Amino acid sequence: MLELKDLDAGYGAFQALFGVSMRVAAGEAVAVIGANGAGKTTLLRAISGLIPARGGVLTMEGRDLRATPAHRIIETGIAHVPESRRLFPGLSIEDNMRMGAYLPAARAKFAERLDYVYALFPRLRERRLQLAGTLSGGEQQMCAIARALMSGPKLVLFDEPSMGLAPVVVAQVFDLVRRIRSEGYTVLIVEQNVAQVLKVVDRAYLLEVGKIKASGAAAELAASDEIRKAYMGL
Amino acid sequence: MDCHLDVFFLEALLNGVLLAGLLALLALGLNLVFGVIDVVWICYAELVMVGMYGIHHAYKGGAPFLVAMAIGIVLVAAAAALLHLLVIRPVLETPPINQLLVTGGVLFFLQAAATMAFGVEFRNLGISLGSYNVLDMSFSRSRILSFGVALLGMLALWLFLKRTYLGTAIRAIAQDRQIMPLMGVDSKKIYLVTSAIGGGLAGLAAGLMVLNYDIYPQIGLQFGPLIFMICVLGGLGNMIGGFLAAFVISQFIAVGSSCFHTEWGYAVAFLFFMIAIFFRPQGLFGGKS
Numbered sequence: 116m117l118e119l120k121d122l123d124a125g126y127g128a129f130q131a132l133f134g135v136s137m138r139v140a141a142g143e144a145v146a147v148i149g150a151n152g153a154g155k156t157t158l159l160r161a162i163s164g165l166i167p168a169r170g171g172v173l174t175m176e177g178r179d180l181r182a183t184p185a186h187r188i189i190e191t192g193i194a195h196v197p198e199s200r201r202l203f204p205g206l207s208i209e210d211n212m213r214m215g216a217y218l219p220a221a222r223a224k225f226a227e228r229l230d231y232v233y234a235l236f237p238r239l240r241e242r243r244l245q246l247a248g249t250l251s252g253g254e255q256q257m258c259a260i261a262r263a264l265m266s267g268p269k270l271v272l273f274d275e276p277s278m279g280l281a282p283v284v285v286a287q288v289f290d291l292v293r294r295i296r297s298e299g300y301t302v303l304i305v306e307q308n309v310a311q312v313l314k315v316v317d318r319a320y321l322l323e324v325g326k327i328k329a330s331g332a333a334a335e336l337a338a339s340d341e342i343r344k345a346y347m348g349l
Numbered sequence: 350m351d352c353h354l355d356v357f358f359l360e361a362l363l364n365g366v367l368l369a370g371l372l373a374l375l376a377l378g379l380n381l382v383f384g385v386i387d388v389v390w391i392c393y394a395e396l397v398m399v400g401m402y403g404i405h406h407a408y409k410g411g412a413p414f415l416v417a418m419a420i421g422i423v424l425v426a427a428a429a430a431l432l433h434l435l436v437i438r439p440v441l442e443t444p445p446i447n448q449l450l451v452t453g454g455v456l457f458f459l460q461a462a463a464t465m466a467f468g469v470e471f472r473n474l475g476i477s478l479g480s481y482n483v484l485d486m487s488f489s490r491s492r493i494l495s496f497g498v499a500l501l502g503m504l505a506l507w508l509f510l511k512r513t514y515l516g517t518a519i520r521a522i523a524q525d526r527q528i529m530p531l532m533g534v535d536s537k538k539i540y541l542v543t544s545a546i547g548g549g550l551a552g553l554a555a556g557l558m559v560l561n562y563d564i565y566p567q568i569g570l571q572f573g574p575l576i577f578m579i580c581v582l583g584g585l586g587n588m589i590g591g592f593l594a595a596f597v598i599s600q601f602i603a604v605g606s607s608c609f610h611t612e613w614g615y616a617v618a619f620l621f622f623m624i625a626i627f628f629r630p631q632g633l634f635g636g637k638s
Binding site for chain 2: 186188189190195197203205206213214222
């Protein structure tokens with residue numbers, strides 16, 4: 116589904132990704148793990164076109180994402196739940212959903228999908244007219260995920276969904292990710308919370324200073340001494 | 350000083366309310382553009398002036414007034430879109446002072462161009478709607494009409510912003526521009542549309558101004574400072590605050606003019622403004638909303 120070959124990306128004079136190659140097949144859940152500053156967020160931002168890739172190949176179901184303007188990448192079926200959620204705080208939950216369904220194709224299915232995400236997250240329906248900025252951290256994460264689903268994506272990108280949340284809420288957030296998986300979406304998630312995320316995904320890539328250092332089945336990586344020492348504090 | 354709580358005072362008060370409708374409409378376009386794009390169009394009142402000349406020409410050229418007004422709205426909306434494309438977009442990422450300076454430059458350019466094209470004489474459409482007389486009070490019909498149309502214009506904008514996808518995107522982009530591509534929104538397009546709507550509001554205001562005021566190249570100097578004062582008093586970018594501030598300021602002007610002298614009305618309004626901003630620099634009703 117999603118394919119990256121020798122991808123380079125960065126900000127200004129700073130290069131954050133060096134020749135990253137990876138693939139995500141339809142129906143899979145894949146994680147990219149690594150320390151703070153390894154380039155995980157940059158990777159997702161490059162896929163969504165928020166920053167331009169500088170070299171390499173980036174395709175979604177054969178479509179060249181590097182040649183697609185950022186605001187049209189969502190049309191290929193990629194939805195991005197950004198780092199720290201980035202809801203529109205002064206807009207109601209429902210208006211946030213409307214933004215998620217901004218594409219003409221998604222507008223036609225707005226009512227239907229709104230029902231679907233409200234069924235998934237009943238708490239959002241209760242608070243549909245409340246400003247998104249007034250929600251708790253966990254509710255905001257639900258809202259951000261629901262907003263992403265409003266476009267009717269095939270692939271959902273999660274950027275550090277557990278960041279900045281209380282430990283109890285972190286567990287809930289990984290449950291949410293698991294539910295999104297079971298709804299049949301393909302998932303690509305980047306996380307620092309390595310121990311937890313490896314329980315949710317099928318496969319993972321380890322990113323270190325902008326390069327893929329290891330990859331494999333989640334269970335395999337979770338058992339590796341090196342990863343346990345460096346990333347799971349065990 | 351000649352101020353009593355009599356029928357003339359009431360007349361001044363009510364005329365202040367009527368003036369507020371027009372001022373609120375004028376403030377709305379500027380506030381919309383600032384709230385969304387974070388750019389202050391110093392030349393905003395000059396766009397209104399351009400609209401007034403456009404309407405004057407269309408009307409004198411034989412178009413019915415409503416058609417002339419529609420032409421004025423389209424003309425200013427197009428001028429505002431061009432202003433955004435040619436002047437604002439190239440300096441959007443630079444410090445705000447640059448944006449103030451370039452739109453300030455456009456102000457002088459438009460004034461000079463209007464003076465060269467139309468001369469310095471005062472023009473008007475020669476439309477007189479007369480006035481209503483109630484008790485001993487007199488209210489110009491064109492002011493009442495302007496008040497009503499201004500309120501309708503504002504209501505239409507409010508519904509547009511609340512009820513449509515485009516309107517929601519305009520409110521959203523004011524809060525987080527960077528993630529708009531993730532929603533499938535082309536920010537450049539939203540900015541252009543917002544500029545055109547801001548211009549359209551200025552064009553609508555121009556259509557109401559020509560019924561109440563003479564047209565001359567420097568009319569922007571009469572209204573520009575007033576519009577900015579209202580926007581800042583209401584909290585720059587806060588559309589509801591600007592609406593309320595228009596009523597506050599126009600009361601100072603109307604009642605001040607009635608109690609003292611016409612020119613004093615403005616002086617009192619500006620004095621109040623300076624004191625208010627000293628105590629509440631973010632505006633009476635807070636910032637962006």
